[in-house]
Structure formats: structure tokens, C-alpha cells
Amino acid sequence: MIFSKRIAVFVLRLLALGASISATAIMITSRETVDVLNMKFEAKYTNSPTFVYFVLMNAIASGYSLILLFFPAKSKFGHFILVLDFIMVLLLDSSISACLAIGQVAKKGNSHAGWLPICGQVHKFCDHAAIALVAGFVASILYFIIVLYSLHNVMNLFTLKN
Numbered sequence: 001m002i003f004s005k006r007i008a009v010f011v012l013r014l015l016a017l018g019a020s021i022s023a024t025a026i027m028i029t030s031r032e033t034v035d036v037l038n039m040k041f042e043a044k045y046t047n048s049p050t051f052v053y054f055v056l057m058n059a060i061a062s063g064y065s066l067i068l069l070f071f072p073a074k075s076k077f078g079h080f081i082l083v084l085d086f087i088m089v090l091l092l093d094s095s096i097s098a099c100l101a102i103g104q105v106a107k108k109g110n111s112h113a114g115w116l117p118i119c120g121q122v123h124k125f126c127d128h129a130a131i132a133l134v135a136g137f138v139a140s141i142l143y144f145i146i147v148l149y150s151l152h153n154v155m156n157l158f159t160l161k162n
Contacts, residue, residue: 010069012146017065019139020092023132024058027051030128034121043118043125050098051129057095058136061088061143082150089147092140099133 031044045051068081106126109117119126 009146009149012142012149013065013068016139016142016146017062017069019135019142020058020061020065023135023139024055024062026128026135027055027058027132030125030132032122032125036121041121043122045129048102050095050102054095054099054132054136057091058139061092061139064088078150082147085143085147085150089140089143092136092143096133096136096140099129099136103129103133 027045031042033040033042035041045055064084071081103126105115105117106129107117107119109115
């Protein structure tokens, strides 16, 4: 039974690793150059600190997942890893939320602030950013499932001791 729990967490971590690496790679490669009124305009993730934050958080989550894949199963740091998993969920959620806000402005603009939508001009960039956000959201959901599963296992350990 304990072996099956370890396999489940390993598979979830592997899936989360794949999703966070995908989100990072897709966002880093999202770039498009267009001519607007005879002026070259280049859209890339480094133009927005929010997208840089998204890439950084997904890269950190990827590295964290990769390290934990090779971490010994029987470890004294189980509770600490649970806390770190929860922090990963929070960091990924914050980066996704920030990117969704910027993406909404890029797609629809903000007439009150005088910001025009840009996704009409840079379709490819906006599509890549949207796909990266979906992959990041999947990674965040997988981390949340890992946290719930780990909490369930920890609670079962407490009830067995009493």
C-alpha cells in the first residue's frame, strides 16, 4: 500500500514537471515581430515583468520537481516537503493570476486607461502565451493534487498513531 502511494506521488510529480517545463519553454519561445504603421513591433515575454515572473516561477517549480523525483522516498523531511509543495502551488497560482490579468488587457485593452488591445496585431504571441498559461495552470492543479494527497497521507498517519 505504501509503495502504491509513492508511485502515485511520483507520477503526479512527473506530470507536474512536464507541465511546468512545457509552460516555461512555450513562454520563452513566444515571440512575434509585426509592422504597425511602418514601425517594427516585437512582442516577446521579456517585454513584461509579469511574463518573466511566470517563466521564473515555472522554472523554479520544474527544478524543484526534478530534485524531488530523485529524493529518497523514506525521508525525515516529509512535512517540510509538504510545506514546499504548498508554496509551489501559491507561487504558480500568483504567476498565473498576474499573467491572466495582463493577457486580458492584451486581448481586450482597457478603455478607461487608454490601453489598446495588442492581440489583434500579434496573434502568434498571444496564442503561445495562452497555451503557456494553460500548461502552467495544469502544473498548478497537479501540485494542488499532490498537496491534497500528501495531506491525506499525513492525516492518516496521525490517526494511526492514536
